[in-house]
Amino acid sequence: MMVTTHLRFTLLLLPLAFVVIVSSSSQVRATNVGIESFSSPFATNLATLQSQIGYNFTNLNLLRRAMTHASFSQENNKALSVFGSHLIETSISLHLLSKDIDTSSKALTRLIAEVSNVDSSCALDGNRLGLERVIRVSPKTDASNSAIVCGGFRAIFGAVAIDSGMVDEAIKVFWKVHGDRGWILVSVL
Ligand SMILES: *[C@@H]1O[C@H](CO)[C@@H](O)[C@H](O)[C@H]1NC(C)=O
Secondary structure: OHHHHHHHHHHHHHHHHHHHHHHHHHHHHHHHHHHHHHHOHHHHHHHHHHHHHOOOOOOHHHHHHHOEOOOOOOOOOHHHHHHHHHHHHHHHHHHHHHHOOOOOHHHHHHHHHHHHOHHHHHHHHHHHOOHHHOOEOOOOOOOOOHHHHHHHHHHHHHHHHHHHOOHHHHHHHHHHHHOOOHHHHHHHO
16 A cells, blocks of 8 residues: 555656756756857957957957947947058058158058048958958848948957057058058059
């Protein structure tokens, strides 16, 4: 009599134990997925970007901000992008006049305009780094838009200058990323 009751009780518990095990293991799986998406492709992209540009940020928040469009957040890359744009102009002027102090103002202005041009140069540099896949935008915004890619590209140099406290560092990174294609134009001018 005692044995039968005990057995029946155990049999009742078995399915319950099964349910508990299954549900707790699926809970663990769900939690893991949550953590993965939180530590995120964005973090991985920032790490990749640093190795592409050959510069490791001390303050990674600066690169995070550089890769954040105004449509995504109040903390965005607008000011860094303006700063970066001036740094690119400075880079080109320094490079060109150091090579040839007799460079005409017209040639210098044209080269600056060429390298700064959103569609013919700036966005191409940004695309080469894959920025259209890195820059955070609002769901309704297309991150592959040239102006957005270009803004992010420029902001990188603003961020490097602030992180290092040195304009030189940003200029070095710019030439590494842009390459020497600009000089082909110089000979034409
Ligand atoms: C950046 O950090 C990585 C990983 O620690 C290292 O391998 C790389 O050499 C560093 N790059 C520079 C430019 O310091």
